[in-house]
Amino acid sequence: MAKYEQFRGQPRLPKFAIPKRYDLYLKPDLITCKFNGTVQISVDVVAETKFIVLNAADLAVDRASVRFKSSNGSKVLEALEVEMFAQDEIMVAEFAENLPHGVGVLSIAFEGTLSEKMKGFYRSTYEHNGEKKNMAVTQFEPADGRRCFPCWDEPACKATFKVTLEVPSDLVALSNMPVTEEKVDGNLKTVYYQESPIMSTYLVAVVIGLFDYVEDHTSDGIPVRVYCQVGKAKQGKFALDVAVKTLDLYKEYFAFPYSLPKLDMIAIPDFAAGAMENYGLVTYRETALLYDDKHSAAANKQGVANVIAHELAHQWFGNLVTMEWWTHLWLNEGFATWVSYLATDSLFPEWKIWTQFLEECNHGLRLDGLEESHPIEVEINHAGEIDEIFDSISYRKGASLIQMLQSYLGPEPFQRALASYIKKYACSNAKTEDLWTVLEEESGEPVNKLMNSWTKQKGYPVVSVKVKAQHLEFEQSQFLSSGSHGDGQWIVPITLCCGSYDIRKNFLLQEKSGSVDIEECAWIKINVNQTGFYRVKYDEDLAGRLRHAIESKCLSATDRYGILDDSFALSMACQQSLSSLLTLMSAYREELDYTVLSNLIDISSKVARIAADATPELLDNIKQFFISLFQNSAEKLGWDPKHGESHLDAMLRGELLVALVEFGHDVTQNEAIRRFNAFLDDRNSPLLPPDLRRAAYVAVMQKVSTSDRSGFESLLRVYRETDLSQEKTRILGSLASCPDPDIILEVLNFMLSYEVRSQDAIFGLSVSWEGRDTTWRWLKENWDHISKTYGSGFLITQFVSAIVSPFSSYEKVKEVEEFFASRTNPSIARTLKQSIERVHINANWVQSIQNEKHIAEVVQELAYRKY
Ligand code: BES
Ligand code: ZN
Numbered sequence: 049m050a051k052y053e054q055f056r057g058q059p060r061l062p063k064f065a066i067p068k069r070y071d072l073y074l075k076p077d078l079i080t081c082k083f084n085g086t087v088q089i090s091v092d093v094v095a096e097t098k099f100i101v102l103n104a105a106d107l108a109v110d111r112a113s114v115r116f117k118s119s120n121g122s123k124v125l126e127a128l129e130v131e132m133f134a135q136d137e138i139m140v141a142e143f144a145e146n147l148p149h150g151v152g153v154l155s156i157a158f159e160g161t162l163s164e165k166m167k168g169f170y171r172s173t174y175e176h177n178g179e180k181k182n183m184a185v186t187q188f189e190p191a192d193g194r195r196c197f198p199c200w201d202e203p204a205c206k207a208t209f210k211v212t213l214e215v216p217s218d219l220v221a222l223s224n225m226p227v228t229e230e231k232v233d234g235n236l237k238t239v240y241y242q243e244s245p246i247m248s249t250y251l252v253a254v255v256i257g258l259f260d261y262v263e264d265h266t267s268d269g270i271p272v273r274v275y276c277q278v279g280k281a282k283q284g285k286f287a288l289d290v291a292v293k294t295l296d297l298y299k300e301y302f303a304f305p306y307s308l309p310k311l312d313m314i315a316i317p318d319f320a321a322g323a324m325e326n327y328g329l330v331t332y333r334e335t336a337l338l339y340d341d342k343h344s345a346a347a348n349k350q351g352v353a354n355v356i357a358h359e360l361a362h363q364w365f366g367n368l369v370t371m372e373w374w375t376h377l378w379l380n381e382g383f384a385t386w387v388s389y390l391a392t393d394s395l396f397p398e399w400k401i402w403t404q405f406l407e408e409c410n411h412g413l414r415l416d417g418l419e420e421s422h423p424i425e426v427e428i429n430h431a432g433e434i435d436e437i438f439d440s441i442s443y444r445k446g447a448s449l450i451q452m453l454q455s456y457l458g459p460e461p462f463q464r465a466l467a468s469y470i471k472k473y474a475c476s477n478a479k480t481e482d483l484w485t486v487l488e489e490e491s492g493e494p495v496n497k498l499m500n501s502w503t504k505q506k507g508y509p510v511v512s513v514k515v516k517a518q519h520l521e522f523e524q525s526q527f528l529s530s531g532s533h534g535d536g537q538w539i540v541p542i543t544l545c546c547g548s549y550d551i552r553k554n555f556l557l558q559e560k561s562g563s564v565d566i567e568e569c570a571w572i573k574i575n576v577n578q579t580g581f582y583r584v585k586y587d588e589d590l591a592g593r594l595r596h597a598i599e600s601k602c603l604s605a606t607d608r609y610g611i612l613d614d615s616f617a618l619s620m621a622c623q624q625s626l627s628s629l630l631t632l633m634s635a636y637r638e639e640l641d642y643t644v645l646s647n648l649i650d651i652s653s654k655v656a657r658i659a660a661d662a663t664p665e666l667l668d669n670i671k672q673f674f675i676s677l678f679q680n681s682a683e684k685l686g687w688d689p690k691h692g693e694s695h696l697d698a699m700l701r702g703e704l705l706v707a708l709v710e711f712g713h714d715v716t717q718n719e720a721i722r723r724f725n726a727f728l729d730d731r732n733s734p735l736l737p738p739d740l741r742r743a744a745y746v747a748v749m750q751k752v753s754t755s756d757r758s759g760f761e762s763l764l765r766v767y768r769e770t771d772l773s774q775e776k777t778r779i780l781g782s783l784a785s786c787p788d789p790d791i792i793l794e795v796l797n798f799m800l801s802y803e804v805r806s807q808d809a810i811f812g813l814s815v816s817w818e819g820r821d822t823t824w825r826w827l828k829e830n831w832d833h834i835s836k837t838y839g840s841g842f843l844i845t846q847f848v849s850a851i852v853s854p855f856s857s858y859e860k861v862k863e864v865e866e867f868f869a870s871r872t873n874p875s876i877a878r879t880l881k882q883s884i885e886r887v888h889i890n891a892n893w894v895q896s897i898q899n900e901k902h903i904a905e906v907v908q909e910l911a912y913r914k915y
Contacts, residue, residue: 052140055101056133059429060202060373064097067200067207068151069243074169074197075214076184076256081162081171083184086113087197089154089207098143103194103201105137106160106168113157114141118148137194137201137431156198165840166807168195169254172318174277176258183257185316185331187324190374190438191431193249201431203248203370204477210243215256220275222255224328226310244327245307246475248370253326255314264288266295270306275314276338283338283772287313290353294360294391301390302364303467304474311363313337313356317773318805320841321438323355325362325384332359333807334773343731345738346698348774350392350399357388357395369470372477374428377437378503379480382424382446386454389447399695403643405451406578406609410647412444413583416508417529417617420881424449424503425480435842436878441506448581449502455579456498456541457491465490498556501538502581509538510583510618511557513574515590520544520572523561527583529889531622543576549604552576571597578610583617591615591628598635605641612636612644616651620889622896626655627906630673634910637677642696645681649707652677656711657817658890661856662897666904671711672911678704679713687719689737698739705743709750710785720747721759728762731770741775745782753788760791768803780804780811784819792819796826806837813850820854827851828867835873845879852883856890 055062069090076083091100100116114127127141141154162171162184171182186196194201211223217237225242260281261273272291274284291313295306308328315334323332336355339348361384371380385408393401415421424446426437454462469478469486480503481496488495502508510527513520522542526534540557547569555564566572571593574584586594594611597603603611615632618624633652639645652674659670682704685697708716724744727736736744748759760783767779783795792815798804799812815823827834827847838844852864861884868880897903 052099052131052133052142055099055138055140056136058136061103061138061200061205062099062101064095065091065093065100065147065154067091067102067205069208069210070197070199071210071212072197072252073212073214074254076162076169078162078171078182078184078216078219078256081182082159083162083169083196084157084159085197086155086157087199089156089199090119090151091154092151093147093149096146098146100141100143100147100154101138102198103137103191104132104139104158104198105134105192105194106163107132107158107195107198108160109139109156109158109198113155115155116143116147117153117155119151119153123148123152137191139198158198160195163195166318166320167841168192170318172257172316174257174317176278181258183255183316185255185257185318186253186326187320187331188252188326189250189324190377190434191250193252199249201249203250203374204372206246206248206370206475206477208243208246209252211241211252211254213239213241213254213256215239218258219256220259222253222275222312222314222329224251224253224326225308242309247327247367251325251327251367253324253329253331255316255329255331259314261312262288264292266292266299266306268296268299268305270295270308270310272311273313274337275312276334277315277317280315280338283340284315286339286349287337287352287356290356290395291360293395294357295363297391297394298360298364298387301387301463301466302470304364304368304470306363307368307474308363311360313359318807320807320843323359325359325366327363327367330356330359335777338773340772340774343738343770343772344774345702345741345778346695347702348738350396350695350699353392353396354388354401357391358384361387361391364470368475369473370477372479374434374437375425376478376480377434378424378442378446379478379483381438381443382450385443385447386450396695400605400642403605403609403641405447406606406613406643407647408444409448409451409578409581410613411440412446412448412581413508413613413617414529415440415882416445416506417527417621418882418885419528419530419532419534420878420885421506422878423506432874435875436845438842445508445581449499452502452541452580453487453495453499455577457487457493457495461491462487498539498541505536505538507534507536508582509536509540510585510614511540511542511574512585512587513572513590514587515566515572516563518567519563519565521561521563522557524557524582525560527617527621529617529621530885531889531892538582540582541580542574543580544572544574545576546572549576571602573597573603573607573611575610577604577606583614584610585614585618585623591632595632595635601638605644608636608639608641609644609647612651613647616654620654620893622892625900625903626897627900627903629655630670630906630910633677634673634913637680640681640684642700645678645700646703649678649703652707653710657854658856658893658897660817661890662894663903666907669907669911673907675708675711675713676911676913678707678711682708682716687723687740688734689739702739702742705740706746709743709747716743717747717750720744721751724748724759724762728766731766738775738778742778742782745779746785749782749785749791750787752786752791754790757791760786760794764798777808777811780808781814784812784815784823787816787818789819789822792816792822793826796823800830800833800837807843810843810846810850813847815850815854817854820851823851824855831871835871839873839875842875845876848876848879849883849886852880853886854890855887856894858888858891861887861891 071088074085111130229240259275261275319333366380465487509524526536619629723735799809
């Protein structure tokens, strides 16, 4: 056996020695983009060994620097050999004799390069006084701490960290903990930070650059700062306010104080994810942290609050109590997602955020309806596999299951159990079962048994319901968008109400089928307020009664949402006709709730797109029907914001106008363009407030062609002139709405140009239906470049899914498979399979619509019905 072979190919490090404390020194050079450093790791040697195996990647380690010193200093051992294994991302140090048992100190000196890939220790760029500058930033989750310094880079290997940085003396240098001392020596300064409490390596962070900040304190006096680019401090105020209040709120909710002496939050210009919860130093994309009174939209404001609430939730759930291994990532992410709604709801009750939560559930259901989905708990055998599980299953299905459980157990016992879970596992690690056990003890309910059926198998059930005389019959089977039948079975918490929200029944459906007795009533809604993670298929009688209940305004917004979404999903899975979906949609013509309408818009545009492929001759009528559905609410809201109007109306107006523009409503298109022209003359024009801008940009791009590029040029001018990233991404997200393939190509190439940060190129992929083929050709031609630029992160998956998923023919499935056959790569494998499955589902749907009888008459009737 080759030397050291025993240490290779293992999912986890051998635990001969356990790290207890890191003394880490880093010296980045922001001109050459290199760094060097040293680390002294106090380790507890617990087994007979002359080897130490730890993680390291893309680092050069000087063998002569690697030594082990016993704690009393009596023994100093130099490494005999040090070998780096790039593929396994480990380094093995071999010593001449067995290491003394007990605590000793391992020292290592190393060098590396500030990466351009937005992970590990990387460089980001910004402009200051017209000059381009570099900053140094870390992003270690999930497993890139090893690209900055050799370490036991696993969430369960918690230790304390004492960081020291040597940096140019004019820069701000931040880390997880407060500064204890700064020594300036000419152009350089050495900054010493307090030692941290015990934490996982993926949460260690440093940021070095030029920044301004705003500051406030929690009610306990903990200083909170928001750092941003010089000159933008005012834009950090909203985030600061949210953060201070949220920390106070979580302290109450978890019954445990925030555990660090300070919290910094900072906007980073180049950032792959949305935000990262590093302990005490949370990093964000600019769009996720900064809020501008004049140019940010209501949706931006909500986004900022939501991301902050999410990252701060991790300070308890994730940072204080950490998942034992990545298999339990969902616990971190699903929980932070769920609890962020709790915080946002308490801060901004008028946002009705729990109704909006249904969007999380909906995205979870959509992804988990694929055969290529995965269980929430996944086995992880290699660091490279972790990136892919930061998906809607971990986040959104995870959050929805927590919501389902909370509503089953009741909010008070749930909160009490959480508080004892946090107390029990603080400064330590936990698995999914550990949370269930605490919840079980607190509530007396069989939480483990109930939840295992949801976390250990993929998918979810569709519950079919029929009325038979005086009782309801239920049957569960796995829901798959492909229309096939899976063999999963769940313990389903069924809730129902009959004719009124006061008359309710609950039971656990543990078998394939079950039944309950009911009284005579006008309507029956299953999965009351959509707290359960499943779909419901009603028989015709029940469905008709519900449609009537919607029209008579008897149902809650959450229930109206659920009925619509289940019907859409069943139609796409070819288990229900398009006609019945459209007929149901017509019951929503007086809908005013933001979340329900927003989903109605989304469903309409999906239906219009599929109809364009299935029955192009019906497209005009279908669009006419959708226009008539939305016109009523659009007219009520008007174009101009009303004084003191609600946040939700502001968001809704924007989405309705985009929809009307996209469905080709010419009055709306013309008005949008007129307002855009006023905006070009004056960027503060009241005619185009931020909530309306996307509608205007889309309308402008729809009219652009190679012979009239003026709208495109104007938008590019706005893009170049604004220094607000939210404005930039709004523009990027609208450019490809153009029907002209030559312009689309130009837009796509622009996304890869130096003018667009590589994190933002994905926004340009929301392409018009007409643009699908152009985009696919472009992807193939630029694949080498794209996979080189994005190949080692999760952004690449978005290129694949955004470009492949919209197709709807079996030929395209073949073409995509052929192209990727020789280009597979573990980081896109799962997404590619999911995207191909989506094309299949679309193709099935097209076929079923083409075979549907009477669809033309139904559409004709709906389009011209007078209300
Ligand atoms: N822990 C994640 C950040 C992350 C994502 C690290 C992927 C590594 C890989 C963070 O807490 C997070 O979930 N951020 C979200 C924002 C949130 C509001 C859903 C994100 O980045 O989109
Ligand atoms: Zn998170």
